[in-house]
Amino acid sequence: xxxxxxxxxxxxxxxxxxxxxxxxxxxxxxxxxxxxxxxxxxxxxxxxxxxxxxxxxxxxxxxxxxxxxxxxxxxxxxxxxxxxxxxxxxxxxxxxxxxxxxxxxxxxxxxxxxxxxxxxxxxxxxxxxxxxxxxxxxxxxxxxxxxxxxxxxxxxxxxxxxxxxxxxxxxxxxxxxxxxxxxxxxxxxxxxxxxxxxxxxxxxxxxxxxxxxxxxxxxxxxxxxxxxxxxxxxxxxxxxxxxxxxxxxxxxxxxxxxxxxxxxxxxxxxxxxxxxxxxxxxxxxxxxx
Numbered sequence: 448x449x450x451x452x453x454x455x456x457x458x459x460x461x462x463x464x465x466x467x468x469x470x471x472x473x474x475x476x477x478x479x480x481x482x483x484x485x486x487x488x489x490x491x492x493x494x495x496x497x498x499x500x501x502x503x504x505x506x507x508x509x510x511x512x513x514x515x516x517x518x519x520x521x522x523x524x525x526x527x528x529x530x531x532x533x534x535x536x537x538x539x540x541x542x543x544x545x546x547x548x549x550x551x552x553x554x555x556x557x558x559x560x561x562x563x564x565x566x567x568x569x570x571x572x573x574x575x576x577x578x579x580x581x582x583x584x585x586x587x588x589x590x591x592x593x594x595x596x597x598x599x600x601x602x603x604x605x606x607x608x609x610x611x612x613x614x615x616x617x618x619x620x621x622x623x624x625x626x627x628x629x630x631x632x633x634x635x636x637x638x639x640x641x642x643x644x645x646x647x648x649x650x651x652x653x654x655x656x657x658x659x660x661x662x663x664x665x666x667x668x669x670x671x672x673x674x675x676x677x678x679x680x681x682x683x684x685x686x687x688x689x690x691x692x693x694x695x696x697x698x699x700x701x702x703x704x705x706x707x708x709x710x711x712x713x714x715x716x717x718x719x720x721x722x723x724x725x726x727x728x729x730x731x732x733x734x735x736x
Contacts (some may be wrong), residue, residue, distance in 0.1 A: 448473060461482040464477065464698045465478045469528075470690040487518030524568075528634075539561055540560055541570070581603075596626050623643055633721040677712060
């Protein structure tokens with residue numbers, strides 16, 4: 448169980464960060480900060496790139512281009528299970544952009560509103576598309592401190608009519624007095640991986656795993672540190688995995704091509720989510736095919 452750097456097809460001397468892996472494990476999305484290949488060049492705060500798994504190797508990453516990327520900071524929060532919708536946040540709202548045969552459509556407001564006082568923001572769309580987990584700093588935090596970057600994890604859920612709930616704090620089992628980072632809900636809809644500065648670990652921020660108890664979003668098992676094979680003495684976060692759970696993808700600041708690199712690590716059975724079945728195919732109109 449050793450971290451494998453994904454190599455020069457993915458990583459550069461720039462910050463390569465925030466990986467997003469599709470459920471089938473075939474497409475890897477990630478951001479590059481202030482990179483010469485961004486649409487706005489080295490002055491461009493962040494663009495998103497995509498690479499495809501070809502056999503056992505990742506293809507050279509390609510800039511996703513316009514309209515997903517601009518000459519400013521662009522940040523994809525999550526990718527849908529079918530790989531055809533991207534979710535991102537702009538200010539105090541979520542937006543989605545869907546893809547068809549003709550390209551990416553105009554962004555549509557999702558319907559989740561929130562107040563965020565933090566400089567950074569991360570989110571994750573559940574595999575069934577009916578829950579969004581995200582980081583916030585506001586007066587609803589369990590240990591609110593206006594002078595500190597002490598985000599909590601929240602969730603918004605979709606009802607039967609398509610409406611979205613107000614943000615729900617995940618509670619004190621998950622959230623601490625310090626900063627919580629980069630939530631990722633596995634394809635089983637129950638296993639949550641996230642990074643925190645507020646629990647004992649090996650470095651500045653470590654990655655933990657917890658499981659949802661019953662149907663509640665505020666009852667969780669005691670978070671488990673993923674151990675020294677995954678966590679280091681540095682900053683460890685942005686941890687994601689495909690439905691198979693065979694490998695986890697994350698960001699590491701140690702021994703790489705640049706400031707932060709995307710790496711993967713084979714998972715021990717006890718660190719995997721519950722098994723799921725992933726069905727892949729096309730739905731055709733009976734008359735027109």
